[in-house]
Amino acid sequence: MEDALPTKLRFEEAKETLLPFLQVIEDEAYPEPWTTGMFREEIRNHHSFFYVAYNQEKLVGYAGFWLLLDDAHITTVTTQKELRGRGYGREQMLHLITKAHQLDARRMTLEVRPSNTAARSLYDRLGFHEIGIRKGYYAKSGEDALVLELQMETV
Secondary structure, eight states: GGGGSSSOEEEEEEOOHHHHHHHHHHHHOOOOOOOHHHHHHHHHHEEEEEEEETTEEEEEEEEEEEEETTEEEEEEEEEOOOGGTSSSOOOOOOOOOOOHHHHTTTTEEEEETTTTTTHHHHHHHHTTTEEEEEESSSTTTOOOEEEHHHHHHGO
């Protein structure tokens, strides 16, 4: 049972040497996964703050945001499939919120599938609220995206 308890994660900036590992996690997690080229651009983009998360020495996931002026826009939060439900997504979100706050972001935004109830529940518990819908946002499924926002003054 002790294995199911979340352990404080260690975060590092993502590096291109990790691309093969990130791609495996991504392909398993999403019906419309990022490509290796998209990951490479994310790592190289000077507006991007992109981190990998480790539990001891095990890579458990990755998360990032773009900082555009005072708006931190979350680009991804992903945990390995077999490690979900242990609080790692929450820890990654808290890391992003902390980093964005340190960079003087005034708000944080993201898109989420309406069908992703686990993520929506997490975002709700963290104080995000819905501010819009992007119709047909996910090209492969045609599913809409909910646009959520967190006002950083409330954090």
